[in-house]
Amino acid sequence: MKKFAFLTLVLILMMSLPAWADKELKFASTVPTPSIDPANNYAGWFTVRYGLGETLLKFDEAMRPVPWLAKAWSLIDENTWKFELNDGVTFHSGRPMTAGAVKESLERLMKINKRAAQELAIVEITAQGQAVIFRTAQPNPTLPNYLCEPYSSIIDVEAAADDENISGTGPYKIQSFKSNDAAMVIKNETYWNGQPKLDRVTIRPIRDGGAMTMALKAGEVDAAEGLPYVNHNVFANDPAYKISSVPTSRVFMIYYNTAKPFTADQAVRQAIGMSIDKEAYSRILLNGAGAPAAGPFPAFLPYGGDKVQARSFDPEGAAGLLEAAGYIDGNGDGLREKDGRKLSLKLCTYAKRVELPVISEALQGQLRDLGVELAVEVVESIDDVLAAGDFDLAAYSYITTPTGDPWSFLNMISATDGLANFGRFSEAKVDALLKEMRSEFAPEKRVETALAVQREILARDGYSFVAHLNMALVMKSTVSGLVAHPSDYYHINVETDISE
Amino acid sequence: MIPILFGVTLINFGLMYISPGDAAERTLIADGARVSAEVLEARRAELGLNRPFAVQYFHWLKNLARGDLGESYATGRPVWAVLSESLPNTVLLAGSAMLLTILISIPLGLLAAVRQNTAVDNILRAGSFMGLSMPSFVLALVLIYVFGLKLKLLPVVGGTGLKGLILPSVTLAAALTSGFVRQVRAAVLEELGRGYVLGARARGVKERYILYFNVLKNALLPIVTLIGISFGRLLGGTAVVEIIFMWPGLGRMAVEAISQRDYPVVQGYVMWMAAIFVAVNLVADISYRLLNPRVRYADEAA
Numbered sequence: 001m002k003k004f005a006f007l008t009l010v011l012i013l014m015m016s017l018p019a020w021a022d023k024e025l026k027f028a029s030t031v032p033t034p035s036i037d038p039a040n041n042y043a044g045w046f047t048v049r050y051g052l053g054e055t056l057l058k059f060d061e062a063m064r065p066v067p068w069l070a071k072a073w074s075l076i077d078e079n080t081w082k083f084e085l086n087d088g089v090t091f092h093s094g095r096p097m098t099a100g101a102v103k104e105s106l107e108r109l110m111k112i113n114k115r116a117a118q119e120l121a122i123v124e125i126t127a128q129g130q131a132v133i134f135r136t137a138q139p140n141p142t143l144p145n146y147l148c149e150p151y152s153s154i155i156d157v158e159a160a161a162d163d164e165n166i167s168g169t170g171p172y173k174i175q176s177f178k179s180n181d182a183a184m185v186i187k188n189e190t191y192w193n194g195q196p197k198l199d200r201v202t203i204r205p206i207r208d209g210g211a212m213t214m215a216l217k218a219g220e221v222d223a224a225e226g227l228p229y230v231n232h233n234v235f236a237n238d239p240a241y242k243i244s245s246v247p248t249s250r251v252f253m254i255y256y257n258t259a260k261p262f263t264a265d266q267a268v269r270q271a272i273g274m275s276i277d278k279e280a281y282s283r284i285l286l287n288g289a290g291a292p293a294a295g296p297f298p299a300f301l302p303y304g305g306d307k308v309q310a311r312s313f314d315p316e317g318a319a320g321l322l323e324a325a326g327y328i329d330g331n332g333d334g335l336r337e338k339d340g341r342k343l344s345l346k347l348c349t350y351a352k353r354v355e356l357p358v359i360s361e362a363l364q365g366q367l368r369d370l371g372v373e374l375a376v377e378v379v380e381s382i383d384d385v386l387a388a389g390d391f392d393l394a395a396y397s398y399i400t401t402p403t404g405d406p407w408s409f410l411n412m413i414s415a416t417d418g419l420a421n422f423g424r425f426s427e428a429k430v431d432a433l434l435k436e437m438r439s440e441f442a443p444e445k446r447v448e449t450a451l452a453v454q455r456e457i458l459a460r461d462g463y464s465f466v467a468h469l470n471m472a473l474v475m476k477s478t479v480s481g482l483v484a485h486p487s488d489y490y491h492i493n494v495e496t497d498i499s500e
Numbered sequence: 501m502i503p504i505l506f507g508v509t510l511i512n513f514g515l516m517y518i519s520p521g522d523a524a525e526r527t528l529i530a531d532g533a534r535v536s537a538e539v540l541e542a543r544r545a546e547l548g549l550n551r552p553f554a555v556q557y558f559h560w561l562k563n564l565a566r567g568d569l570g571e572s573y574a575t576g577r578p579v580w581a582v583l584s585e586s587l588p589n590t591v592l593l594a595g596s597a598m599l600l601t602i603l604i605s606i607p608l609g610l611l612a613a614v615r616q617n618t619a620v621d622n623i624l625r626a627g628s629f630m631g632l633s634m635p636s637f638v639l640a641l642v643l644i645y646v647f648g649l650k651l652k653l654l655p656v657v658g659g660t661g662l663k664g665l666i667l668p669s670v671t672l673a674a675a676l677t678s679g680f681v682r683q684v685r686a687a688v689l690e691e692l693g694r695g696y697v698l699g700a701r702a703r704g705v706k707e708r709y710i711l712y713f714n715v716l717k718n719a720l721l722p723i724v725t726l727i728g729i730s731f732g733r734l735l736g737g738t739a740v741v742e743i744i745f746m747w748p749g750l751g752r753m754a755v756e757a758i759s760q761r762d763y764p765v766v767q768g769y770v771m772w773m774a775a776i777f778v779a780v781n782l783v784a785d786i787s788y789r790l791l792n793p794r795v796r797y798a799d800e801a802a
Contacts, residue, residue, distance in 0.1 A: 028657075032756065034574040041574075114539045163575045179575050179582070180756045181748050206657060207752075208744045210641045214649045215656040383525075419536060 025201045025479065025498050027491070028212055030226030032180040032205035035163035039112040043163070044150030050185050050203055051196075051492035053153030053168035056083055056102070057144055059487045062300050063249075063404030065144040069097065069154055069169060075441065078139040083147075085130045089192040092173040093159035099127035104157045116151045119403075139439040141446070145403040150489055171196040171494040181205065185492070197481065197497035216241075216474065222498055223475035223482055225491065229289040235474050245472040246484040247291055247298045249401040252359055254347075254464040255386070255394040255423045262345060263392050263423075267325035269461035272393070273311040274318040275366045282467045285358050289472070293465040295454040296400040296409060300486060303406050303450040310458055310465065318370055329371050336371040344373040349395035350382040356395045359466060363395075386422035394422070397469075404487070406450035407437050414457050425462040508774040509767060513557050516763055522549050523573040523761040547573060560767065569771070570764035574757075579768040582753065586737070587772075589660060590749035593742075594734035596665055597672035602727065605677045609684020610716065616689065624681060631678030640671045640744040657746055668745040672738060676730055683726055687719035721791060728784030735780075736773045 038044035047053035056070040070083040089097040110117040124135040159167035172185035182204040206212040209228035235241040278292035299305025327336040416426040437449040481495030524543040569579035648656035658664020737751025757765035
């Protein structure tokens with residue numbers, strides 16, 4: 001009898017063994033990556049998402065830089081920054097993360113990645129005990145923000161550092177990875193900031209939304225990123241699943257070409273802006289996956305949401321405005337004319353963001369009611385069309401604060417020489433504000449100026465901002481510690497867990 | 501063969517050159533973020549994209565002559581390494597789909613011909629009509645839904661093992677089989693109407709013997725060409741099926757390379773495709789003669 005009891009005990013132990021010996025999370029994403037080397041173009045996104053690499057600072061929920069690998073930072077003079085590193089951080093290779101190692105990692109980054117070199121604009125890095133000193137060529141108030149950008153992940157340059165293998169500081173280290181294919185990461189037993197909960201995470205790209213939905217439903221995948229919004233309904237009402245959703249700074253917006261005769265007239269731009277039913281677009285066209293936008297920045301940012309006011313939806317007011325500006329339907333064909341010319345406009349957009357053509361067609365219908373003809377053209381290479389200026393309106397989608405700071409986006413679309421100012425918006429006051437903001441260090445002053453620039457743009461009807469898109473992670477309800485972040489950079493982390 | 505490859509790569513190079521957007525733009529402007537013009541120009545110079553078309557093309561040709569296909573823009577790895585990684589998977593999938601097609605379509609085609617205009621023939625015709633008109637992505641999703649999600653017999657995302665091979669092979673074989681059944685049926689019917697069949701029957705040769713050893717052998721000739729061409733197409737990778745089943749073959753690799761404007765990889769892929777088609781046609785021609793010596797006489801008479 002005793003023997004039997006003992007055997008039973010052994011059997012029970014053996015059966016329960018796999019449960020705690022091997023905890024695995026299966027994660028799926030619609031986007032495959034060619035590389036996990038943070039210095040390779042945008043591959044750093046995956047270095048951080050997979051829990052492999054970490055940056056000196058990270059973004060909080062409002063996209064403000066907070067400590068991560070660095071515990072504190074200060075500005076010594078306007079061209080010199082000091083970052084103090086946490087003690088006891090080691091790379092996956094076993095080497096301690098010293099100030100010297102950080103210097104080497106960032107120097108390698110700036111050598112390989114031209115975008116990083118320009119954005120960081122660091123001319124000299126000095127290692128000083130557990131502190132690194134950065135010298136910039138000109139005052140760069142957004143340096144802490146760019147040190148959060150995933151390309152700034154700190155890796156051990158003395159260990160393997162290529163497209164398929166890196167040695168970072170994250171809670172998980174790379175076990176296997178194939179370019180544009182699956183990856184497996186395993187627990188980093190000597191992680192500096194807590195004990196990772198999972199033994200391993202497999203990450204596989206599933207390009208097709210339908211296949212991804214079925215894989216999640218069949219239980220082959222525990223959590224998924226990039227699941228098509230139309231398929232969210234399958235999981236929203238199922239208690240075995242949960243959805244973590246968060247607004248992002250991805251905005252759908254309308255360019256107005258001020259170099260074209262009709263859109264040069266502010267009355268026309270304003271009337272169009274008043275005809276966009278943002279509320280209905282977000283609820284119906286975006287299937288609840290978006291929120292109406294006033295300006296380019298979402299509500300969770302100190303310079304976003306309803307801190308600025310856009311034209312409210314008012315079709316009758318729009319009609320009255322056009323009437324007063326001399327656009328009248330003289331020949332009774334339902335379309336307005338002025339000086340014998342029909343009020344007919346061309347809107348260009350592109351299909352890669354599937355929401356844009358849908359929004360454009362809805363606008364087409366609303367403008368028809370206003371007596372304005374809008375031809376919608378979905379083009380293959382929207383950037384070429386925009387650069388050539390061959391449009392009246394354009395529907396476009398941007399991530400407005402990839403690094404938590406408003407300057408770069410505002411400068412891009414509204415400075416007279418802005419990189420993406422395709423509608424030739426030009427206001428001396430805006431140019432002056434942007435110039436002042438460029439070297440402004442005080443955060444509250446930056447917020448104030450960013451709001452002033454937005455108000456100016458909206459008062460001139462330079463752009464219409466339609467909606468902000470949410471991003472969502474869909475997962476089994478047994479998954480924990482996996483929360484959607486507005487930056488979309490942070491997926492697998494030390495808290496990520498799955499229960500049986 | 502050389503002039504064909506030369507022409508194909510020149511056309512492909514030209515198409516990529518004039519297509520909007522280049523590798524520098526694709527890698528630097530992630531969906532909705534932007535970089536400055538200087539950074540773009542620096543990257544273009546680094547990749548050699550700012551040089552004239554002819555210079556770029558001849559530079560590529562010169563390296564090719566030395567057996568160097570260049571390096572991927574996206575990862576910096578040699579193109580041949582990228583290709584040779586996907587190639588075995590594509591060969592495996594193509595082979596298994598082709599084998600499945602042959603095993604199913606020849607017996608069914610024969611059956612349809614022998615039972616011409618009976619219920620069996622009509623059912624097979626209706627079936628192949630459906631198989632031909634069903635797009636492969638629909639069939640793929642239906643198969644995943646039925647066998648992966650509902651019956652739980654096979655994994656939804658199979659990986660590269662045997663279990664993962666079944667559904668993509670069936671998807672590819674379904675469309676091919678539908679076409680093949682009709683071709684086999686037509687070819688067999690044509691042979692059945694020939695004089696030698698009548699003669700053999702008159703001499704009292706068994707019907708089965710005539711069917712398997714005379715008719716089928718002769719009817720196989722056009723079928724072999726069809727097999728060759730279909731196999732060549734499968735070896736080029738089947739983007740849609742490979743993407744849905746996440747099968748790491750050439751088709752998926754090519755789609756990723758195109759979306760990243762990874763020209764060297766796309767060029768390497770096109771080279772491979774052209775070489776495959778030339779080779780497959782050659783093999784089909786040779787097998788003609790082996791299967792039917794009359795082909796040689798016809799050539800010599802002409």
